[in-house]
Amino acid sequence: MWAGGALSARVLVLLRWMAAAGQGLTLLIVSGMGVEVPWAACGGAVLVTLVTNALLEWWLRQIGWQLKEGFFHLVVWDALTLTFLLHWTGGLQNPFALFYLVQLTLAAVALRASAVIGLGLLTTLACAWLWWKAVPLHMADGSHVPETLLTQGIFVALVLAGGFVLALLLALRRRSHRLQRERERLRAELDSRERFLSVAALATGFAHELSTPLGTIALAAEEMRAHPDAATAAVIAHETTRCQQVLQRLRELGQEATGLSAAPCAVSQVVETALNELPQAQRSRVQVSLRATGSLVACAGLREALLVLLRNALLASADADTVSLIVYEQAAQLRFMVEDRGAGFSPEMLRHWGEPFRTSRDPGIGMGLGLFFVRRLAASMHGSVEVANQPEGGARVTLLLPRHSPQAPAAS
Incomplete structure (x- = not known):
């Protein structure tokens, strides 16, 4: 569902196919239940959605499914299409006006905050327009839509909208858990590298500290080969003791760092x-x-x-x-x-x-x-x-x- 941290373009195309199919199926069902449906306007809107989505899929295939900044324009287009359909089918009286919330939820997880705010303002204006100008719902015989039928529509709209939002949130949760595991793995790897670097730095530092007395011992040993004397032997003994002290400090430091001397x-x-x-x-x-x-x-x-x-x-x-x-x-x-x-x-x-x-x-x-x-x-x-x-x-x-x-x- 996610590609590179953003909503997958393939998923977006699939959702738009499902939305167009759902709109067409809903129009057919309510028409069969006796509700008057303005087929010229509503059918035309569904047809436009199908055509634009086919063109979108073709274009995305050409560019390797890299939608990037075009997602906002698609969401705005879909919001306008939904407004057009609702205008001819009862406006806010239509239970499927709930799908504005679905569009806002989808935008909230896939767009920047400024784009979501802009879409929210557009949705608010669309709802105000529908409140004043929408064509009321009525049956084919001119009577009002029965209350029972509206209740059934609200139930179906809640189930569909709630199911979509739930699926989206579950996908977000899985992605969040996956990212959390990845962060923990990277943190553990970073800690391991830092520990290794710390040990390497200590080893390099002590090697540098040992190089001086060892160099002195080597020179004194060469001197003793030619001119053995007590003074040179004392230098060797002193520098050897110094090396032992450095090694002892290294051992103690290792014990302290591992908690053995805490x-x-x-x-x-x-x-x-x-x-x-x-x-x-x-x-x-x-x-x-x-x-x-x-x-x-x-x-x-x-x-x-x-x-x-x-x-x-x-x-x-x-x-x-x-x-x-x-x-x-x-x-x-x-x-x-x-x-x-x-x-x-x-x-x-x-x-x-x-x-x-x-x-x-x-x-x-x-x-x-x-x-x-x-x-x-x-x-x-x-x-x-x-x-x-x-x-x-x-x-x-x-x-x-x-x-x-x-x-x-x-x-x-």
Whole structure:
């Protein structure tokens, strides 16, 4: 019944064939029941409908059944044809005047709102015309149409009009359910792709982080081949420990992301752990204002997110400049605000921040995955991220996460 989200042209042609056949059959039946029928006018109207529909079907076959904007003109034509038939058969006294509602219902599901309003106004004018100018119904002998016959006509008109509207609504319901299932499938596919992209981004980021110590180990190993000494061995041991720490963090992050380590942590503990991951020279440049020391927050990935924000801010600032980390509560949320004294975000980055592999730094320094990871983390924890430039210069990134109940036990 539907083609490309609109009413199928084939169905429209079929409905017009059925309407013409129904009009002709109705005229024959009521004529047989003794009602006077002006065959010249009414038969001519039915014949015109048949001819125009045959031409319409031929034309639609030529253009591949792509009706597009012509549907409104057909509905207007059919409304005028119905008005003409009703004019000669009693006007609003005719029970089949109910089919105006059928036409409006059909238009409401297939046309724009402005077209439906226009058709409604046209129908109103047609009803006003029929009220004043329609030729009254009467029997072939000149007497009034019996009340029983009118009641029977109303019953038939209600059954036909109600059956059509019901069939149309059922078709709409099936289409709505089909579209809902399609939306759910696309949403699940999108979520799956985002999860895959998140994992790929994390894996790429940690691979990048491992490349430095592994490169150092490789150089130290080459050095030991030629000149074995304790200092070179100490470098290898240190860098190996560093690799193990990175891998351990990756394993912990995977557990947290899958809910295996979902217990809340004290904010002060998470902040301290993140700061301890920074080299001493960078840590000394971070000014911390912790105004939510007793608050609890989900552990999952928060340490890594804070490290991303702090490292980005430190890299964006001059070596002598400090970076601010401000943590405070606001309503039921915890806000982790990181401010730097750098050049701030470019307009392009403000439009596309959080997209993977998009960075304003040299590709050798940044991979464009940091803010993407932070955004995905916030979304998974029902939080959000705010990115802006400060009026006095520099960038400000705020991670907003829901605060856990103070009664929840902190993770050890």
